[in-house]
Amino acid sequence: MSFRTRWRKFVNVFMLSLTGLCALVTVSILFFILGYLLWYGGKSLNWAFFTHLPTPVGETGGGMANAIVGSGKLLLLASLVGVPVGILGGVYLAEFGGQTFSFVVRYTTDLLNGVPSIVMGIFAYTIIVLPMHHFSALAGGLALGVMMIPIAVRTTEESLRSVPGTLREGALALGTSKWKTVATVVMPAAMRGIVTGVMLTLARVAGETAPLLFTAFSNRFWSSGWNQPIASLPVMIYTYAIAPYDDWHRQAWAAGLVLLALVLVANIGARLLVSRGISFGKA
Amino acid sequence: MVKTTEESRSTARAPATTPAWPSDLKMRATGLDFYYGGRQALYSIGLQILTGRITALIGPSGCGKTTFLRILNRMYETVPHARPEGEVFLDGEDIFSLDVVGLRRRVGMVFQKPNPFPKSIFDNIAYGLRVNGMDRHSTLAEAVERSLRRAALWEEVKDQLHKSAYALSGGQQQRLCIARALAVEPEALLLDEPCSALDPIATAKIEELLFNLKDLCTMVIVTHNMQQAARVADYTGFFLMGRLIEFNKTAVIFKTPARKETEDYITGRFG
Ligand SMILES: Nc1ncnc2c1ncn2[C@@H]1O[C@H](COP(=O)(O)OP(=O)(O)OP(=O)(O)O)[C@@H](O)[C@H]1O
Ligand SMILES: [Mg+2]
Numbered sequence: 001m002s003f004r005t006r007w008r009k010f011v012n013v014f015m016l017s018l019t020g021l022c023a024l025v026t027v028s029i030l031f032f033i034l035g036y037l038l039w040y041g042g043k044s045l046n047w048a049f050f051t052h053l054p055t056p057v058g059e060t061g062g063g064m065a066n067a068i069v070g071s072g073k074l075l076l077l078a079s080l081v082g083v084p085v086g087i088l089g090g091v092y093l094a095e096f097g098g099q100t101f102s103f104v105v106r107y108t109t110d111l112l113n114g115v116p117s118i119v120m121g122i123f124a125y126t127i128i129v130l131p132m133h134h135f136s137a138l139a140g141g142l143a144l145g146v147m148m149i150p151i152a153v154r155t156t157e158e159s160l161r162s163v164p165g166t167l168r169e170g171a172l173a174l175g176t177s178k179w180k181t182v183a184t185v186v187m188p189a190a191m192r193g194i195v196t197g198v199m200l201t202l203a204r205v206a207g208e209t210a211p212l213l214f215t216a217f218s219n220r221f222w223s224s225g226w227n228q229p230i231a232s233l234p235v236m237i238y239t240y241a242i243a244p245y246d247d248w249h250r251q252a253w254a255a256g257l258v259l260l261a262l263v264l265v266a267n268i269g270a271r272l273l274v275s276r277g278i279s280f281g282k283a
Numbered sequence: 284m285v286k287t288t289e290e291s292r293s294t295a296r297a298p299a300t301t302p303a304w305p306s307d308l309k310m311r312a313t314g315l316d317f318y319y320g321g322r323q324a325l326y327s328i329g330l331q332i333l334t335g336r337i338t339a340l341i342g343p344s345g346c347g348k349t350t351f352l353r354i355l356n357r358m359y360e361t362v363p364h365a366r367p368e369g370e371v372f373l374d375g376e377d378i379f380s381l382d383v384v385g386l387r388r389r390v391g392m393v394f395q396k397p398n399p400f401p402k403s404i405f406d407n408i409a410y411g412l413r414v415n416g417m418d419r420h421s422t423l424a425e426a427v428e429r430s431l432r433r434a435a436l437w438e439e440v441k442d443q444l445h446k447s448a449y450a451l452s453g454g455q456q457q458r459l460c461i462a463r464a465l466a467v468e469p470e471a472l473l474l475d476e477p478c479s480a481l482d483p484i485a486t487a488k489i490e491e492l493l494f495n496l497k498d499l500c501t502m503v504i505v506t507h508n509m510q511q512a513a514r515v516a517d518y519t520g521f522f523l524m525g526r527l528i529e530f531n532k533t534a535v536i537f538k539t540p541a542r543k544e545t546e547d548y549i550t551g552r553f554g
Contacts (some may be wrong), residue, residue: 165361166398170460173358174411174467175388184414189401 034260041257044250049258054220054236060247064255066222067231070137071206071259074216074232077141078148078205083198085145086152090194093153094160095182106154113150120147121211129215135229140216144208148201155197159190192274199270203263209234233259304375309334309471309501310355310390315369317350317525319362324350326525327369332471332518337493337502339512339533342522343548348505351522352473355503356390357383373471388415391469391500395476397456399448399463404440407448407459411467426466433499434462435492454485461492471501479507490515509549513537521545 048063055062089109093102124143129135163186171181187194217229218239233255240252310332317325325347332338340348350359357378359365371378378386388411399407408427417423427444431437436458440451448459457477464472474493478486486508493502493515506512512519513533520530521544529536529545540546 164398166394166396167400169358169361169392169394170398170400170463171410171414172361173356173387173392173394174414174464175384175386176411176414177384180414184410185400 037253037257037260040250040253041255044254045257049251049254053222054251057245062251064231064233064236064251064258066219067233067236067255068258068262070216070219070223070231071233071262073137073226073230074140074144074212075202075206077137077226078144079198079202081142081145082148082152082201082205086149086198086201087156087194089149089153090156091160091182091187093157095178095186106157109150109153112146113154116210117147117208118210121214124211124215132227134227135215135217137216137223137226137228137230140212140230140232141226143211143215144205147205147208147211148198151201151204152198155200156190156194159193159197160186162193163189195270195274199267203267206263207234207259209238213238233262304372307334308332310371310373310378312351312354312371313369315351315354315367315371317347317354317359317368318366320364324525325354325367328527330520330527330530332501332503334501335497336517337497337504337515338518338520339516340503340505340520340522341507341509341512341548342528344507346522347525348522349475352392352475352503352505355471355473356387356392358387358392388467389469390471390473391464391467393457393460393464393472393474393477395479397453397460397480399451399456399459402448403445404448404451404459405444408463408466411463415467430462430466431459433465433492433496434458435488435495436462452485454481454488457481457485457489458492461489465496465499469500471503472496474502474504476505476507478511486511509537509551521548523548 046063048061049065050063050068051065052061052063053066054064089105093105097105120143123146124139128139128142132139160182167185167189168181171185172178176184212232212235216232216235218235219229219231223230237252237255237259240248240255243249308331312328312330315325315328316323328351330351340351342348353359354367354371355378359367360383367379373381373386373390400410402410405424405427408430409423412423412426417426428437428441431440436455439455440459443450448456451459457480461472461474461477478489481489490511493504496502504512504516516533518531519533519536521528521536521540521542523544529540529542531541536545537549540549
């Protein structure tokens with residue numbers, strides 16, 4: 001074997017091993033995190049965690065019932081903002097957009113996606129918290145909702161584009177208006193992708209902490225209504241993890257596990273809901 | 284007083300529809316050009332489509348058959364920068380000034396590849412009726428059965444109406460698409476190579492059902508299959524490079540064509 005051949009073979013094997021190694025690292029990081037969460041979080045998880053309020057400093061026990069409900073409320077608010085705007089925006093891009101305006105919208109969406117979450121927080125802080133003079137679930141929900149929009153728009157657009165044009169023509173040729181065609185044929189056919197996209201964005205914002213710190217803030221008690229500071233799992237994790245008490249650290253792990261489980265359950269549930277999979281014909 | 288206004292109004296309305304529109308004429312194109320952006324695809328087409336007859340359009344690939352067909356129900360509007368020039372009439376009305384949704388309800392279309400919706404067989408057929416605001420189940424069920432019978436598909440699917448349309452074979456799917464188009468009771472039906480993806484048996488079934496539909500609606504069919512045109516069509520038009528070369532009774536086109544290009548094409552010496 002000439003030197004060149006041997007060198008080529010070496011490079012080949014080396015690069016193959018390197019890519020394999022990096023793939024392995026990716027996978028092991030995930031399992032490492034999962035294992036850690038399950039081990040530490042699982043140990044500290046008990047029924048009280050789901051049903052009790054946090055205890056004052058010094059007392060052990062208690063739970064994060066208010067933060068679990070709080071995260072739920074914040075995500076609901078966020079969805080009310082992010083899902084309709086995101087989906088309808090995506091529909092516009094895929095079905096109705098002209099060339100120039102669509103380009104602008106698409107570009108802006110990508111930029112919006114890149115805006116750091118803390119900046120989103122300042123934004124919500126300035127336009128809601130400052131005028132109202134107090135932190136509120138509303139402000140937190142809005143900050144998270146705005147963060148949902150870009151991914152919801154782009155995944156909706158992609159899913160709609162993957163629906164064959166022949167289906168649209170089939171509906172249009174029956175004397176169906178453009179909007180009805182989109183609403184009754186194209187969107188149902190793309191529903192799987194759209195729901196997956198929405199779940200992705202929800203999962204993403206469910207863990208956001210920075211924008212909540214100065215919008216929803218936190219609350220050691222139940223918050224009544226939407227107009228008060230509200231507890232949420234990510235902010236609780238943050239507060240508890242940096243506190244100097246072992247008991248709080250354990251609770252932070254438990255909260256992390258619950259947050260991950262909630263996201264996973266929501267994700268799997270939504271997928272099952274739309275799993276009567278739609279494929280596009282034979283012929 | 285009221286009577287006089289009524290009368291004067293009806294006399295005033297009369298000239299709006301062309302007075303001399305023959306009752307046996309369904310559609311007519313005159314001086315029809317068509318452009319995809321800057322590129323001209325059709326040149327001065329003039330053609331008459333007779334009521335209750337089957338008109339076939341033949342010609343080599345790329346000669347503009349599909350383009351012409353998609354003008355008749357204004358489906359070309361889905362293509363950006365596509366633009367017709369000239370006139371097309373449906374029962375004496377200019378199709379370009381009609382409401383496009385209403386026009387497509389009257390002039391249905393069946394595509395080359397079967398394109399059932401990802402819904403049940405029943406919902407596929409009922410679709411056109413539902414978007415037209417009909418939602419009484421008994422009426423829908425009747426209409427679905429009637430349309431499936433007309434498309435010669437009823438016997439094969441009557442026990443599985445709530446199964447996905449994708450579970451059907453290609454030939455069945457195409458008959459489903461025909462049934463779906465028939466459900467809204469169009470006056471005319473445009474078919475763009477409806478059998479090109481089908482085997483000879485499925486093709487024969489569709490040809491037979493087209494023949495039986497003649498009393499119900501006027502049909503225009505694009506086909507690459509000479510025998511098919513000869514078998515089903517009453518009239519045949521031969522297109523070549525965006526021009527309508529010859530148009531006549533099918534028997535005349537196939538036995539004694541007036542133009543040499545037509546003869547070359549149908550005897551297979553060409554494209
Ligand atoms: N969407 C389009 N944009 C630009 N040009 C087009 C478009 N569709 C068709 N054309 C052009 O118009 C001409 C006529 O095409 P058309 O599809 O009407 O032919 P056809 O007779 O139906 O051919 P075939 O038998 O292959 O279906 C062709 O030259 C084609 O390239
Ligand atoms: Mg064609």
